[in-house]
Amino acid sequence: MIEKNSSLKAFNSFSINAKAELLFRFQNLSQQPELLALIKKTKAQNKPILVLGGGSNTLFCSDFDGLVIKVELMGVDITQDQDNHLLTVAAGENWHQLVEKTIEQGVYGLENLALIPGIVGAAPVQNIGAYGVEFKDMCSSVDYIDLEDGTSHTLSNEDCLFAYRDSTFKGKLKDRALITSVSMKLPKQWQAHCRYGLLQGLDETESTVSAQQIFDSVCTIRSEKLPDPNVIGNAGSFFKNPIVSEQFCQQLLSHHPDMPHYPQEGQMEKLAAGWLIDQCGLKGKKVGGAAVHMQQALVLINDNGKATAQDVIDLAWFVREQVLLKFAVLLEHEVRFIDQDGETNLQKVVNNV
The missing domain is CATH 3.90.78.10 (UDP-N-acetylenolpyruvoylglucosamine reductase, C-terminal domain)
Structure with a gap:
């Protein structure tokens, strides 16, 4: 799905009007050969390439004179082992909707990260975090396509080099990795995290504090302030x-x-x-x-x-x-x-x- 001179206004949450010379909407891994061919052609023309998720953390300062790859891969798989819930989530899934889905299914651990805008594929790039919890705390691995040679790779948590709002995807792999999915591990023995910011009103030592309560509190706080x-x-x-x-x-x-x-x-x-x-x-x-x-x-x-x-x-x-x-x-x-x-x-x- 290649579009020319396409408006990006709907694809950035600032709603800034900018255009992309080329826009490719990556919706299925079966499109990978077509995408890689387009990337090769774009590079041969010395044109820039931008991987775009939800556009929730992006300011377009001008029109983009190259290829924008809009990641729209979908799919959520939740399994379990003896001690953990195991999640494999496609990069194009909406992050907050994923948090909602896990809460509804009794899978806890993401509640502090409710209402963070954007898609799942952006979570490891930015190492998103809120109220004392960061993405690195539950990440097992990240799958990505190397835009340099078209090969596919899996990085462990350690290899992602997570830091405060940072990762290898903003360093060594910047402009090179197209994240396709992430895997997370959420312990069945859930532990509340209420010691940061306005959540301090909840007592995490009390057995009555639930993940749903934290989720609701975070949503209320963020809705009132953001x-x-x-x-x-x-x-x-x-x-x-x-x-x-x-x-x-x-x-x-x-x-x-x-x-x-x-x-x-x-x-x-x-x-x-x-x-x-x-x-x-x-x-x-x-x-x-x-x-x-x-x-x-x-x-x-x-x-x-x-x-x-x-x-x-x-x-x-x-x-x-x-x-x-x-x-x-x-x-x-x-x-x-x-x-x-x-x-x-x-x-x-x-x-x-």
Whole structure:
């Protein structure tokens, strides 16, 4: 299914209007030979290639002058061994719908990751996480196609090199791996995780706390704080929560004693980017059609449905500079920036590099 000069507006949750020179909708593994032939032709023309999932973490800064592969592979298989529920899930499945399905079937462990937008294939790339749980905690392996030579591979959890919002798919395998499915292992002896953020109101030591209760709480919290991309264009959390040294964190706390902070390995501390932005008084700040969300400062929105990519870029830069000025903390964007030639970043886009 090859489309030419195809609009990408429906395929990115910011609802930014951009076009792809070529769009291939990858819906079945039987299409692999056709896809690989198209990839070979595109490479021969020195054109860029982009693998696109749900577009929930993507900002198209311009039209894309190459091939966009839209991953739409579907299928969920749930089996079990003596101690675990074993999941094999195709990359195109909607992540939140998968969480719902597991809860309904009495398979627990994904509830903290409810309402995270996007598809399953994006989960290992970003090592998605929320409320003290990350994808790496339950991942067994990841299957992918190597776009360089067309071969298929399986990576173990360890080989994925998971880190905070990071993995080998953003490093060594960046622009090379097309994830086709993921496998997960969820222990039958379920353990609640309620010690992070607003879930602290639930007592995970109480036997009465259920996965359904955590799921419902997470959905309520996220719905109240995060805008629905089907209603207001956005890409969820725009910036990463910064990791700073314990020493620097203490310096900040001496001036801002109520600053949220979370201990990390290696004498490091995680700060709350949304809190830093909020303290700069930026909720509601607008640049053109883009704005900082009034309920959650970590989210930038397409406020009137007419925002341009440049509006979002200018607003992101302004937010970054204000936080740097007030706290001496440099925010990194979690959202992927895509220009005509592939992935770029805020610094390069602003400086027209």
